[in-house]
Amino acid sequence: MKKSTVKRQIMWGDLDSLGIVFYPRYYEWIDANGHIFFESLNLNLGSLVKERGLIFGLVETGCRYHMPGRYNEWIEIVTYLDDLSDKTILLRHDISRFSDKTLMVEGFEKRICLDVSDPLKFKAIEIPKDLHVILSKARSHP
Amino acid sequence: MKKSTVKRQIMWGDLDSLGIVFYPRYYEWIDANGHIFFESLNLNLGSLVKERGLIFGLVETGCRYHMPGRYNEWIEIVTYLDDLSDKTILLRHDISRFSDKTLMVEGFEKRICLDVSDPLKFKAIEIPKDLHVILSKARSHP
Amino acid sequence: MKKSTVKRQIMWGDLDSLGIVFYPRYYEWIDANGHIFFESLNLNLGSLVKERGLIFGLVETGCRYHMPGRYNEWIEIVTYLDDLSDKTILLRHDISRFSDKTLMVEGFEKRICLDVSDPLKFKAIEIPKDLHVILSKARSHP
Amino acid sequence: MKKSTVKRQIMWGDLDSLGIVFYPRYYEWIDANGHIFFESLNLNLGSLVKERGLIFGLVETGCRYHMPGRYNEWIEIVTYLDDLSDKTILLRHDISRFSDKTLMVEGFEKRICLDVSDPLKFKAIEIPKDLHVILSKARSHP
Numbered sequence: 153m154k155k156s157t158v159k160r161q162i163m164w165g166d167l168d169s170l171g172i173v174f175y176p177r178y179y180e181w182i183d184a185n186g187h188i189f190f191e192s193l194n195l196n197l198g199s200l201v202k203e204r205g206l207i208f209g210l211v212e213t214g215c216r217y218h219m220p221g222r223y224n225e226w227i228e229i230v231t232y233l234d235d236l237s238d239k240t241i242l243l244r245h246d247i248s249r250f251s252d253k254t255l256m257v258e259g260f261e262k263r264i265c266l267d268v269s270d271p272l273k274f275k276a277i278e279i280p281k282d283l284h285v286i287l288s289k290a291r292s293h294p
Numbered sequence: 295m296k297k298s299t300v301k302r303q304i305m306w307g308d309l310d311s312l313g314i315v316f317y318p319r320y321y322e323w324i325d326a327n328g329h330i331f332f333e334s335l336n337l338n339l340g341s342l343v344k345e346r347g348l349i350f351g352l353v354e355t356g357c358r359y360h361m362p363g364r365y366n367e368w369i370e371i372v373t374y375l376d377d378l379s380d381k382t383i384l385l386r387h388d389i390s391r392f393s394d395k396t397l398m399v400e401g402f403e404k405r406i407c408l409d410v411s412d413p414l415k416f417k418a419i420e421i422p423k424d425l426h427v428i429l430s431k432a433r434s435h436p
Numbered sequence: 437m438k439k440s441t442v443k444r445q446i447m448w449g450d451l452d453s454l455g456i457v458f459y460p461r462y463y464e465w466i467d468a469n470g471h472i473f474f475e476s477l478n479l480n481l482g483s484l485v486k487e488r489g490l491i492f493g494l495v496e497t498g499c500r501y502h503m504p505g506r507y508n509e510w511i512e513i514v515t516y517l518d519d520l521s522d523k524t525i526l527l528r529h530d531i532s533r534f535s536d537k538t539l540m541v542e543g544f545e546k547r548i549c550l551d552v553s554d555p556l557k558f559k560a561i562e563i564p565k566d567l568h569v570i571l572s573k574a575r576s577h578p
Numbered sequence: 579m580k581k582s583t584v585k586r587q588i589m590w591g592d593l594d595s596l597g598i599v600f601y602p603r604y605y606e607w608i609d610a611n612g613h614i615f616f617e618s619l620n621l622n623l624g625s626l627v628k629e630r631g632l633i634f635g636l637v638e639t640g641c642r643y644h645m646p647g648r649y650n651e652w653i654e655i656v657t658y659l660d661d662l663s664d665k666t667i668l669l670r671h672d673i674s675r676f677s678d679k680t681l682m683v684e685g686f687e688k689r690i691c692l693d694v695s696d697p698l699k700f701k702a703i704e705i706p707k708d709l710h711v712i713l714s715k716a717r718s719h720p
Contacts, residue, residue, distance in 0.1 A: 163610040164623065165460065167453040169507065170343065171413060174449050175352055176325065179318040184589040191650075197590065198649045201312065210317055214356030220416070223453065223624045224617075271313065274362070305468040306481065307600050311593040311649065318591065326447040333508075339448065340507045365482045365595065366475075454627065455697065459636055460605040467602065485596065494601055498640030504700070555597060558646065 154290040156189040172220035182245040185231040205269035211262040226250035296432040297374045298331040314362035324387040327373040347411035353404040368392035438574040439516045440473040456504035466529040466543045469515040489553035495546040510534035580716040581658045582615040598646035608671040611657040631695035641685040652676035
């Protein structure tokens with residue numbers, strides 16, 4: 153299974169008033185990592201929109217929180233494709249403290265292939281074959 | 295069941311490059327609404343931290359997306375307590391387009407009562423009785 | 437002078453680790469208020485882009501901080517057009533604590549009229565006459 | 579003059595509806611870089627608060643925008659101390675496109691030394707001598 157890993161540091165602006173990460177930040181990081189994961193498959197999501205009128209729109213997202221993130225800590229976000237159907241993909245994002253690999257947050261994004269050529273009316277479609285092949289390989293990648 | 299409703303307008307800065315709401319924003323709004331819900335029960339979460347060393351920390355959050363939010367639309371977020379155990383609460387947040395009440399996003403937050411008097415070592419505890427009574431009423435409120 | 441006023445509440449997610457507003461939030465609110473100000477002149481910035489390929493792009497922004505904003509406080513943001521030239525506008529945004537009108541932050545945005553019909557190459561242009569008339573009135577509005 | 583440089587990539591979630599960076603993001607990055615700059619002087623701002631009750635609070639911030647940032651571009655943020663008085667510091671942050679070093683944004687933060695040992699009443703004080711020496715060196719650093 154292909155995995156895409158990003159290391160980042162928790163900054164002051166990520167914290168809430170208790171000195172721990174304000175949770176919508178995790179979703180920002182997860183979303184960014186999804187893009188990086190696609191990039192690692194040579195799929196640029198920005199180009200997919202512009203050239204083919206396609207996005208992987210959201211069906212559902214979620215996070216489970218195991219340990220709060222704190223100021224200045226380095227974290228590691230590992231993203232991989234855990235499931236793939238005709239129309240949908242399931243990305244998982246494991247966030248852990250870099251120093252000791254303790255799991256902090258388990259996140260996921262379920263996304264569906266959408267035709268957005270009409271920007272006011274998105275339509276669910278099957279993942280085009282060429283993309284499905286690439287994604288399928290990414291999932292089974294040893 | 296006690297419900298707390300907030301109306302807000304989708305602003306330019308909430309949008310992504312496709313002109314629809316960037317999804318971590320929904321979580322920011324949901325989190326804010328949770329605080330407003332507690333406020334409606336005369337429970338100020340800021341005071342709970344300062345005076346009693348208590349927070350309702352995160353166990354899990356999630357959202358299901360039914361329709362994208364767009365520029366300038368007014369939305370309504372309805373928050374209520376859907377479940378209550380000895381240590382945890384489950385808040386649900388239904389986000390809909392104000393004009394026609396079409397459901398846009400269904401969100402939830404599962405939170406657990408934490409003793410944070412030691413800021414570096416949070417500890418799960420039972421919800422204190424006085425709070426449990428208030429929450430229990432909010433749940434069964436006709 | 438036409439003024440556009442918005443009242444809002446400082447939420448948990450707006451705070452930093454010291455319990456005061458994380459300053460990029462002020463810029464988010466200021467930007468939103470600029471849109472609301474235009475709306476109050478019957479100018480929808482979203483429509484200006486779509487229908488006329490025009491935006492008021494940024495030249496410069498700034499804020500001076502007089503008093504920190506804190507949890508749950510209601511604030512008031514007053515926006516008005518302080519200067520207008522052939523190509524540029526200067527919006528000022530005064531943020532104060534609602535309860536006693538103490539000034540918290542003075543912000544400004546200098547914006548320039550841009551032709552964005554080529555999304556990859558923005559070009560500064562003179563503010564079209566019809567818009568200039570509306571803006572000029574908003575500035576001198578008694 | 580000591581300079582602290584961070585490279586980062588513009589992500590989907592940083593963009594507005596025109597596909598360019600939503601400007602409050604620049605302030606988030608600038609704020610983060612300020613912390614990294616202090617870190618490079620072996621001054622941890624988190625520890626300064628906890629151990630000495632000191633922060634460098636905001637007096638004023640500002641940005642001038644020369645070129646919009648776009649999806650997936652790598653940028654470079656260079657931070658340095660441009661001015662130092664008894665109580666205040668002036669940090670400058672130059673943001674440029676990494677590929678060709680074209681300047682995108684010039685930002686600054688003017689900060690003042692505050693005693694925050696009473697969290698509800700911040701008080702401007704002179705920068706303690708040991709810190710002043712370190713900052714002074716950082717400014718004149720060859």
